[in-house]
Amino acid sequence: MSAVIDSHHDDHHHGPAKGFSRWLYTTNHKDIGSMYLWFSLIMLFIGGAMAMVIRAELFEPGSQIVSPEFYNQMVTNHGLIMVFGVIMPAFVGFANWMIPMQIGAPDMALPRLNNLSFWILPVAFGILLSTFFMEGGAPNFGWTFYAPLSTEYAPPTVTFFIFSVHIMGASSIMGSINIITTILNMRAPGMTLMKMPLFVWSWFITAYLLIAVMPVLAGAVTMMLMDIHAGTSFFKAAGGGDPVLFQHIFWFFGHPEVYIMILPAFGIVSHIIETFSRKPIFGYSSMVYAIASIALLSFVVWAHHMFTVGMPIAGELFFMYSTMLIAIPTGVKVFNWLSTMFKGSLTFETPMLFAIAFVALFTIGGLSGIMLAIAPADFQYHDTYFVVAHFHYVLVPGALFSLLAAAYYWIPKWTGKMYDETLGKVHFWMSFISVNLTFFPMHFVGLAGMPRRIPDYAMQFADWNMMVSVGAFLFGISQLLFLFIVLKCIYNGKAATTEVWEGAKDRGFEWTVDSPAPYHTFSSPPSMESLKSSS
Amino acid sequence: MSSDSSYYVPASSRMPIFMAFGLLLFVLGASFTMNNWGEEDSNAHWLLITSFAVIWGTMFFWFGSVIKENDSGMYSGQLNQSFVWGMAWFIFSEVMFFFAFFLALGYVRLFAVPWLGGEGEKAITNILWPGFEAAWPLLVTPDNEQFPGAHHSMSIPEVSKLHTWLPFWNTLCLITSSGTIALAEAGLRKGNRTAFKLWMVATLSLGYIFVFLQGLEYYEAYTHMGLTLGAGIYGTTFFLLTGFHGFHVCLGAIILTIMTIRGFGGAFSEHDHFGLAAGSWYWHFVDVVWILLVLVVYIF
Numbered sequence: 001m002s003a004v005i006d007s008h009h010d011d012h013h014h015g016p017a018k019g020f021s022r023w024l025y026t027t028n029h030k031d032i033g034s035m036y037l038w039f040s041l042i043m044l045f046i047g048g049a050m051a052m053v054i055r056a057e058l059f060e061p062g063s064q065i066v067s068p069e070f071y072n073q074m075v076t077n078h079g080l081i082m083v084f085g086v087i088m089p090a091f092v093g094f095a096n097w098m099i100p101m102q103i104g105a106p107d108m109a110l111p112r113l114n115n116l117s118f119w120i121l122p123v124a125f126g127i128l129l130s131t132f133f134m135e136g137g138a139p140n141f142g143w144t145f146y147a148p149l150s151t152e153y154a155p156p157t158v159t160f161f162i163f164s165v166h167i168m169g170a171s172s173i174m175g176s177i178n179i180i181t182t183i184l185n186m187r188a189p190g191m192t193l194m195k196m197p198l199f200v201w202s203w204f205i206t207a208y209l210l211i212a213v214m215p216v217l218a219g220a221v222t223m224m225l226m227d228i229h230a231g232t233s234f235f236k237a238a239g240g241g242d243p244v245l246f247q248h249i250f251w252f253f254g255h256p257e258v259y260i261m262i263l264p265a266f267g268i269v270s271h272i273i274e275t276f277s278r279k280p281i282f283g284y285s286s287m288v289y290a291i292a293s294i295a296l297l298s299f300v301v302w303a304h305h306m307f308t309v310g311m312p313i314a315g316e317l318f319f320m321y322s323t324m325l326i327a328i329p330t331g332v333k334v335f336n337w338l339s340t341m342f343k344g345s346l347t348f349e350t351p352m353l354f355a356i357a358f359v360a361l362f363t364i365g366g367l368s369g370i371m372l373a374i375a376p377a378d379f380q381y382h383d384t385y386f387v388v389a390h391f392h393y394v395l396v397p398g399a400l401f402s403l404l405a406a407a408y409y410w411i412p413k414w415t416g417k418m419y420d421e422t423l424g425k426v427h428f429w430m431s432f433i434s435v436n437l438t439f440f441p442m443h444f445v446g447l448a449g450m451p452r453r454i455p456d457y458a459m460q461f462a463d464w465n466m467m468v469s470v471g472a473f474l475f476g477i478s479q480l481l482f483l484f485i486v487l488k489c490i491y492n493g494k495a496a497t498t499e500v501w502e503g504a505k506d507r508g509f510e511w512t513v514d515s516p517a518p519y520h521t522f523s524s525p526p527s528m529e530s531l532k533s534s535s
Numbered sequence: 536m537s538s539d540s541s542y543y544v545p546a547s548s549r550m551p552i553f554m555a556f557g558l559l560l561f562v563l564g565a566s567f568t569m570n571n572w573g574e575e576d577s578n579a580h581w582l583l584i585t586s587f588a589v590i591w592g593t594m595f596f597w598f599g600s601v602i603k604e605n606d607s608g609m610y611s612g613q614l615n616q617s618f619v620w621g622m623a624w625f626i627f628s629e630v631m632f633f634f635a636f637f638l639a640l641g642y643v644r645l646f647a648v649p650w651l652g653g654e655g656e657k658a659i660t661n662i663l664w665p666g667f668e669a670a671w672p673l674l675v676t677p678d679n680e681q682f683p684g685a686h687h688s689m690s691i692p693e694v695s696k697l698h699t700w701l702p703f704w705n706t707l708c709l710i711t712s713s714g715t716i717a718l719a720e721a722g723l724r725k726g727n728r729t730a731f732k733l734w735m736v737a738t739l740s741l742g743y744i745f746v747f748l749q750g751l752e753y754y755e756a757y758t759h760m761g762l763t764l765g766a767g768i769y770g771t772t773f774f775l776l777t778g779f780h781g782f783h784v785c786l787g788a789i790i791l792t793i794m795t796i797r798g799f800g801g802a803f804s805e806h807d808h809f810g811l812a813a814g815s816w817y818w819h820f821v822d823v824v825w826i827l828l829v830l831v832v833y834i835f
Contacts, residue, residue, distance in 0.1 A: 017547055025548055025549055025551075026547050027546065027548060028544075028547075106544055107544045109614075109617040109620075110617060110621055111544055111545055112550060115548070115551035115552070116551035116554050119552055119555035120554075120555045123558055123562070124562075127559075127566075156570050159565075159566040159569050160562070163562040163566050166562075167558060167562060177624045177625060177628075178621075181620040182617075184620055186617075211624055211627055211628045211631070212627075213631070214628070214631075215628045215629065215631040215632035215635065216631055216635040218635075219634075219635025219636055220635060222775075223635075223636075223639065223775070226764070226771070226775060229572070231763075231764050232764050232771035232774075233682055233767055233768050234771055237651060237663065238664075238676065238682060239676050239681070239682035239771065240643065240647070240648055240651065240767045240768035241767075241771065242642070242643060242646075242650075244647070245643065249639065252635075520544070
């Protein structure tokens, strides 16, 4: 740090402040990253508990445990929490921890803003969860909050929901501005754009997507707010508006949003596969171009979520073909990962197991996505459990597995201690088996016609649903094991080396600093020379 | 890319958590106020007012500390560049917010209203409200009792009556003010502080005239034209687009007022005046949005 700073803020360079105020006032990217990660882990268990309620209700046909009204609240809040409260904050947590370390920066570019972007998240979710205890109950219109369910027929708590979505959006926008500014402005000398680690690249592109679409979501909920409280008619055909307009605006946000939840995973998985294959990533620049093309395409495919609303045939065709184009850059990535592993010296530590499972299972989710992209076929699949199976395959063994892989991969660097490898492998296999048991049969019941978001179902779906519920309970328990592994690592782990993984120090600045990484990583910009084969 | 070997990382700060607290109060205050609207015993608006006090107060001290740190020479060129990127991408996010509302306007004009009027091959059209005729500006809504349409639209009149048309003067004000603020900045860069102050006052005056005229237009719309928020999709898109634009003009005017006051107090140097520059970018941004808005809301 510069001499100028030391004279002014002498007390802040010897480590963190004491007590709880450290977390309230911190401007340190590692502190803020840790808060993001713990927040998303807590939200994972809250959203997961809601999933358990859903699966308990669906264990047998008939109304079993909760009322249909409460079931709808569970489905809605499970989706909202998992999307906005788990996957997104967890990736931002990794960005906070890793981007400054990977590009050789001292911290994020705008550290105070960084603190604000985190602390408004608990505000937003505290308000959202408090609606369960208000008159009329929590939001019950599905995480996609289609009008008029979310406007004319919504519980009064929808107002709180709207403002909490605004706050979540503000958090994401501020976080993204910070990430883009950090990447553009704080790289170590010599680290040109095409020498950046892939996780940095994937977040760079993700942050652009966030800045572009979160304001559109803010616009959508603002229109809802006006329709509810100010008598406007955006989504009311009686006044000349159109409920379908809501779906267009929502999915213009929503489709880039689903890539926001997966692009950083591509970066993480690339790092893990190259480390445990002991080879540099195959096709680095094609990886960058593939991520960028997926991001660009995501702006012109949104209406494939609404093939059945009655679009003109030209619209159906356009969105069908544009959606299928996404398979090309995604295929490039999958083949690059396979080629990286080809003839590599593979070892299968827990992060690698999760990364390989990611490649295999995410591809299943991608292939069912191509099935859904076929407009005429989608008339059969639309709003069935097939769709539920599809997006859970890309989000759970996709995004969530990449997050777990990343946690195992980098936790030795954060804590300076190794996790328990045996327990990690147990966690992996339990998760792997139960995730497939949970989501694979959903394809079958979906194709057979079981609708989503329904608390009861026809008798012929009973067997598969019972199996799905058993899988879901097992998956829930497996994640408690993850919590135990993390705590055991922090309090009782064996010391980790600087390099942590064999050969890792060639692969990024983060493996050249001590384990645990010092509170302030770089006091002066590191040199690219310290990396032998930067990817 | 960093070429500078000195990094500035601010010390831990209380400002963000105060801001988060202010936003918590804001959300609770705004939600309860809206949900309890019209109930006499509701005191939720006090929560809302308190939240504004907390948010504005925090911003005052937060920006104050940034200015102080800058004045004491703690900021490197690299950090200033971070502020530049931060402001630029913030403005981009604002552009996308407006994009959502322009998208809504385009969709209802190109698809929703014509379909309601029976255009296209879909069987459902024109069944719900038989006899409904698609037009823009939409003065007769499908259910004209629930959403009584306006008597007149705000669209551009014939050329001879242009001088009675408020948006004409509004456009003139805003475009001119974009020029005057550029002159103010140029004056500051040349070290001519008199020119700088003069042009800032001119910019602000034009901005305030715009806000006044916009208010006058709304008053006319509500009292003489039957054009309200409840007047169907035309009133909806008209008020939401011009309203959010007007709200952003107000924000811009507040920013520039503060910059002018600081300027009169001797702040800003020829080379170091990012606060003013950022305010000026914001002002140009609301100007560009207005030009688009005049085209699609008023003229075409």
